[in-house]
Amino acid sequence: MxxxxxxxxxxxxxxxxxxxxxxxxxxxxxxxxxxxxxxxxxxxxxxxxxxxxxxxxxxxxxxxxxxxxxxxxxxxxxxxxxxxxxxxxxxxxxxxxxxxxxxxxxxxxxxxxxxxxxxxxxxxxxxxxxxxxxxxxxxxxxxxxxxxxxxxxxxxxxxxxxxxxxxxxxxxxxxxxxxxxxxxxxxxxxxxxxxxxxHRSTLLHAYAACAADSMALSARDTVLLAPPLFHVNAWGLPFTSAMVGAKLVMPGSAMDGASIHQLLRDEGVTFSLGVPTLWFTVLDYIARNVSEDDRAKLKLDRVFMGGAATPRALIELFRDLLGVKANQAWGMTETSPVSTVCQPLASQMHLEGDAMTDVLATQGRAVFGVELRIENAAGEALPHDGAESGLLKVRGPWVLSAYYGNPAGADVDADGWLDTWDVAKIDADGFLHLTDRAKDVIKSGGEWISSIDLENAATAHPAVAEAAVVGVPHPRWQERPLLLLRLHPGESVEKPAMLDHLAGHVAKWWLPDDVLVVDDLPHTATGKLLKTVLRARYREHLGGVG
Known part of the structure; x- marks a missing residue:
């Protein structure tokens, strides 16, 4: 019936x-x-x-x-x-x-x-x-x-x-x-x-993004459209904003800290999204140029970040500088993109300070409609115990079945799972923890080192604006990590000091074999670190076979 x-x-x-x-x-x-x-x-x-x-x-x-x-x-x-x-x-x-x-x-x-x-x-x-x-x-x-x-x-x-x-x-x-x-x-x-x-995938994605346990958009919000309209439909914001009737603020090509702060201030922005590199730029401008009284007048309530793993230091900076809740969301162009959103559970709402940051530093839980799966190299499902890491796969009504030009279903497995090429683990509460990109994880002496964890630890240093870790060939250990740092203006840090800092965050054998300070780091057109360029540039740095 x-x-x-x-x-x-x-x-x-x-x-x-x-x-x-x-x-x-x-x-x-x-x-x-x-x-x-x-x-x-x-x-x-x-x-x-x-x-x-x-x-x-x-x-x-x-x-x-x-x-x-x-x-x-x-x-x-x-x-x-x-x-x-x-x-x-x-x-x-x-x-x-x-x-x-x-x-x-x-x-x-x-x-x-x-x-x-x-x-x-x-x-x-x-x-x-x-x-x-x-x-x-x-x-x-x-x-x-x-x-x-x-x-x-x-x-x-x-x-x-x-x-x-x-x-x-x-x-x-x-x-x-x-x-x-x-x-x-x-x-x-x-x-x-x-x-x-x-049309169906777009509207279902918009419904999911608006949900209270997702981004909780409403007609009371003023949304800064920071994600570019040319990338994954600006993370769906043109559709979610229309769905709930939010005020929409579009920055044009002016994405510098001063211009974004002006819009946050003058238009009463309450909500935005964006890649971490954007928000580091904006917060650096605010910290250097905006008084504490004027910061307090901002109406910004929450910010969601994605496109790259969000450093813990950025979540803490939003909290300490502006009193703003910064959440992560995870997805890909292939998933429209929102697949997971980090919203605490009722049992976690009492947490404060570092304990709450521990939660917000994860990629969150799957929104309804999206299923996540962790597999080992043999294609077997791994338990959601927060311990075992494997390849992350995803499926759902706003996840692709094939790339444009290919037959429907050509780019997923027989059960509809799309391989994300991310390495991750999922804990018992369903929170996703990205460990690395499969191509970026570093294999040293038969053991795995997470470049993301090292980068997050490095950016927690007050002198560091951005960090990149790549595996480079090593004559004995197959690969070893190389840490590249872009510092805040006027700051300096020596290799021994950085290694001492990292030693408090990661295992000793994870410590980079070298630390280089660079003027800039290469990025893709969507703001992600371009590690293919870095690996090629430094492949002979440790004397391995390039």
Whole structure:
């Protein structure tokens, strides 16, 4: 017997319609290319999204077509999020921080015929456009009188075309399994891979992210959209914010500490997400430039971090500097991304200080809909006892079954499990503890050393801004850890002092064989440490076979 409930398709069109009806006057703030702030609201975004759909259709776009974007976190990009997807097209976000060849590969592999680009990102598109023969139209996200000079001919001014378009009357009826957006992995090994999200997966992910035991978003929140719109749908925030009617603040390309602090202060931001490197920059600015009285006036309540393991020192810095609860969330491009969120259990709420930080330093528990599994090398499930580590696998309704271009189910095992290539353990309460990336774990004399644990211990030193640990070949021990440090301005630390500091946090045989202070550390375009570069650069540092 089937239930007698209505069947309503879960689509992004229904989501933006809801935001317009229930939260139409809730403000959306965006920093323009010229640095000025502009203001809109959910009702205006809904109306303009319908005009965007009409504009794209007039340019020849059809349902299923990929519409590529090369753009920052600004208002036109948000309008495209809904105008493209709700009309049945696929929003293909492209990371402008990638190398030119990666951008060319991703756009070409995705098959877009139309690309929308921010005016200040045209110089990135110009060198590769000749190698993108499928592109038929280039829409610049500005008005005609703001159009910059470019070597690319026949550029289309977004604001003029949208203003002239008649909004479509209603969104087309879509099957909720229709593709909605396409995002590519960072491609640290080989070419980037496409992850094709559906309307159903996107809305289910948004439901999960809004839950009280997840990120607990509500209409009372002001959300700083720090994760880039070109990466994993900005961790789903454009959809979760519309779902609950939160105020949305978009920083544009200005991600420096001063600019982010200005938005936190002036817009009354209560919630944000972001990679650890961003928040170290912001907190360093606040610590050096903002008085204790002005810090106390900030309304920031909670921050979730992901994209890379969050150093314990950063959680403590949020607590001690701003009195803000900093949580971790874990996921991947392949998981939409939110899979686990660190929220304490009722039995842990009495914990304070270091004891609570011990909890918050984990990657948290799986949200409903996501299943986690730890396997040994033989593919056997390991117990959730907090002791045994193994390869982490995941499955759920917003986890991919295959990369774009592959047959459905091609990239998971027979039971639907996706290999994350993370090494982890899960404790008896269900909290996930990431140990390392499988490719980053260091094997020394037959024993494993966690680079993440060493990095977290190093960043607990007050002089250290960022740390990276890589395994380099060693003539006796196969591999040994090398610690690279980027220090805060004006700080210094010698190798013996750092080793003494680490000795209080890790086993003696884990201590790095050398400690190097460097001016900068390489990162992927999404803010993760690029350890492939470091391993290649220092492979002969300890005299091993490179």
């Amino acid at each position: 089937l239930g007698l409930m209505q069947q309503q398709q879960l689509t992004t069109g229904s989501l933006i319609d809801h935001a317009a009806r229930a939260h139409g006057l809730t403000e959306i703030v965006s920093r323009r290319p010229d640095g000025q702030l502009e203001r809109s609201n959910w009702a205006e975004v809904s109306m303009r999204s319908r005009k965007v759909a009409a504009m794209l259709t007039a340019l020849g776009a059809q349902p299923g077509d990929r519409i590529a974007t090369l753009a920052w976190n600004r208002l036109p990009h948000l309008e495209l999020y809904y105008g493209v997807t709700a009309a049945g097209m696929v929003l293909h976000t492209v990371n402008p921080r990638l190398f030119a060849e990666q951008i060319r590969y991703i756009v070409e592999h995705g098959g877009a015929r139309i690309i929308c680009v921010d005016p200040d990102l045209l110089p990135i598109l110009e060198p590769v456009i000749a190698d993108l023969p499928r592109i038929e139209a280039i829409v610049v996200l500005c008005a005609a009188d703001e159009m910059p000079e470019s070597s690319i001919p026949h550029l289309i001014a977004y604001h003029d075309r949208v203003a002239a378009a008649d909004p479509i009357g209603a969104w087309p009826a879509l099957d909720e399994n229709t593709a909605s957006s396409l995002c590519y992995t960072s491609g640290t090994t080989g070419n980037p891979k496409g992850v094709l999200y559906s």
